[in-house]
Amino acid sequence: MEGEMLKGHLDMIVLAAMVDGPAHGYGVIQEIKRRSGGAFDLPEGTIYPTLHRLEKAGYLASHWTTAQSGRRRRVYKMTRRGERALSDHRALWQRFADAIGCLFGEKARAPARTHS
Amino acid sequence: MPSAAFSERKPVRPREPIADFGNVVARELSFDPRLARRLRAEVEDHLHEAIADRADPHGEKRLAEVMCAFGDPQAFARQFLATALLSLTRRAAALAALAVIGMFGAMEARAAWYGWVNWPVSGHVRTANAIGHPVDRFAFVLAAAFALSALAFVITRRAPARFHATFGWEIGCCIRLSAAVALALSSAMATELVLTGVRLFDAGLGANAVVPLVSLMLELAVAGGSVSYILIVMHRCSRALRLAP
Numbered sequence: 001m002e003g004e005m006l007k008g009h010l011d012m013i014v015l016a017a018m019v020d021g022p023a024h025g026y027g028v029i030q031e032i033k034r035r036s037g038g039a040f041d042l043p044e045g046t047i048y049p050t051l052h053r054l055e056k057a058g059y060l061a062s063h064w065t066t067a068q069s070g071r072r073r074r075v076y077k078m079t080r081r082g083e084r085a086l087s088d089h090r091a092l093w094q095r096f097a098d099a100i101g102c103l104f105g106e107k108a109r110a111p112a113r114t115h116s
Numbered sequence: 117m118p119s120a121a122f123s124e125r126k127p128v129r130p131r132e133p134i135a136d137f138g139n140v141v142a143r144e145l146s147f148d149p150r151l152a153r154r155l156r157a158e159v160e161d162h163l164h165e166a167i168a169d170r171a172d173p174h175g176e177k178r179l180a181e182v183m184c185a186f187g188d189p190q191a192f193a194r195q196f197l198a199t200a201l202l203s204l205t206r207r208a209a210a211l212a213a214l215a216v217i218g219m220f221g222a223m224e225a226r227a228a229w230y231g232w233v234n235w236p237v238s239g240h241v242r243t244a245n246a247i248g249h250p251v252d253r254f255a256f257v258l259a260a261a262f263a264l265s266a267l268a269f270v271i272t273r274r275a276p277a278r279f280h281a282t283f284g285w286e287i288g289c290c291i292r293l294s295a296a297v298a299l300a301l302s303s304a305m306a307t308e309l310v311l312t313g314v315r316l317f318d319a320g321l322g323a324n325a326v327v328p329l330v331s332l333m334l335e336l337a338v339a340g341g342s343v344s345y346i347l348i349v350m351h352r353c354s355r356a357l358r359l360a361p
Contacts, residue, residue: 024158026162044187045191045192046195049195052196071164074157
């Protein structure tokens, strides 16, 4: 999928990937890939500015933990504010997708009408 | 030769690409040490886990793939430049505003104390006040005006997704405003020191001098601390702006 297209929706994509619970950066990337069936294959470094921005905005909270390997790991968790923002995003996206669907549907039907 | 023997015995440290990658990120963000430490740890953890997750048995190839999937470390670090610079300047502007409020409180408390204890005002003190008070007030009003402007300016800015020249100019403006606050605060503080010194020297260090002395020390600590912090932020921002693309 086009990178520029994804960038505009990265906040929503990251929030959606964190619905199931807390995750670290790599976990979020893997979840995005899994849920999108591999369609959203972002450069992995792009996820961190988004995570930091969402944390600053109060949509995510984070803390250090120790991974099984013994390394320090920053784990992110969605806040109530993040859940509300995701819900708003979802509703907005649904309306947008419906509208685009209608638009494409009409365009697809248009040539058929001219031939008939 | 001992040095040759030492160099022969010294084990050759293998290159650690992930640590090197983390070092580049940390070096690029060295103007904000806390952010640099955090991102270095996050990036290194990410890369280690990504390598462990790959089924490919060829180590070198696997490492190259993981690094490639993550992206260039310098480009990665620069994605944080705008937000980090804005945070730094916001902290400096907020601290400058707090310092102005703190200094104002200490000055007013001292003035109220002088009135309450009917502090004797000699000819020397009157002469010093006649010259020093307008300078002090002017410097303080300037500091307050610059601090409020810096705060209003920096609060209304938004960090762009990518650093650009206009944003750099805006950060530069805020740095210059903060520098003006530091200069005006230092001038006001120096005048306060002289005026209070003249007053205490004239009246002698009695029990009544405790409040002016303590308030002056607090004021000095607040002004000194905030000016030092502003200077540190100015230095860090200048370093960061030099890294900007």
